Amino acid sequence: MDRKSFSAGVGLGIVGFILVLLVVVLAIVYSGAYNIAATVDHTPFVRWAFSTTMHNSARDRAVSAGAQPEFSQSMVERGAAEYKSMCQHCHAGPGAERSAWAEGMLPQPPHLIEAASEWEPNEIFWLVKHGVKMTGMPAFGPTHDDDTLWSIAAFVQQLPGMTAQRYAAYEGEASNGSHGD
Ligand code: HEC
The missing domain is CATH 1.10.760.10 (Cytochrome c-like domain)
Known part of the structure; x- marks a missing residue:
């Protein structure tokens, strides 16, 4: 792999990681998975x-x-x-x-x-x-x-x-x- 395609691969990896992170955050927000009850402490x-x-x-x-x-x-x-x-x-x-x-x-x-x-x-x-x-x-x-x-x-x-x-x-x-x- 030459240097150019290596850095393009790293760039794609970073974009993919950010997308996955965004999906996880949105899933937590929309699913109501995080308990907002004041009777249960934060993580x-x-x-x-x-x-x-x-x-x-x-x-x-x-x-x-x-x-x-x-x-x-x-x-x-x-x-x-x-x-x-x-x-x-x-x-x-x-x-x-x-x-x-x-x-x-x-x-x-x-x-x-x-x-x-x-x-x-x-x-x-x-x-x-x-x-x-x-x-x-x-x-x-x-x-x-x-x-x-x-x-x-x-x-x-x-x-x-x-x-x-x-x-x-x-x-x-x-x-x-x-x-x-
Ligand atoms: C309805 C309840 C309530 C009232 C009324 C209230 N506070 Fe607070 N105060 C809190 C809460 C809750 C926190 C946040 C605690 C935390 O997250 O550490 C806080 C934080 C503080 C802090 C920072 C302390 C720390 O180390 O966390 C100070 C200083 C403070 N309040 C002063 C006052 C003063 C002075 C008044 C009256 C003018 C007042 N508060 C009225 C609930 C209240």
Whole structure:
């Protein structure tokens, strides 16, 4: 086989491989083979792909979130009240559990008492402003101004290591996100 027909063969092989891959992907999409039930975890590959995409996408985009204002104690206090009413029912708080229905979400909203230490304040701001597709994490940007979102970031940043007493001492009413209980 001369060099030309060898590279033509390799080219055909690649095209064939891509076609087969496309057919497999379409078969999975149309057949309903992938279980979308929130009661069944993702395959390890899909979980890894989603979680890595989310982390890298948020980190990359947060750089353009704008300059972080200096955090004051009054901002943290304001953020605490917002957190209790808008976030605690999914993410829990020191000494405060999340709502029972949040246990049925997939992915599970993480306890920010631990998870917040993985994120910089501008990344928390970005996540809260824009939300996260296909996870249930809402975007609060369309309904809240940047000042409010920065105050939430200021408070969330202080969550790791916060005692239950200190959390309870902040003003604000916990909402469980549903009516009647
Ligand atoms: C309806 C439930 C729900 C509400 C309400 C909610 N979140 Fe989330 N949040 C989620 C879910 C689900 C994720 C994605 C978890 C994942 O994929 O790792 C998430 C992710 C996050 C993350 C990234 C944490 C990580 O390491 O995965 C932060 C930070 C965050 N939320 C902050 C907030 C704040 C602050 C509020 C309130 C303003 C809030 N969230 C309200 C469900 C919620």
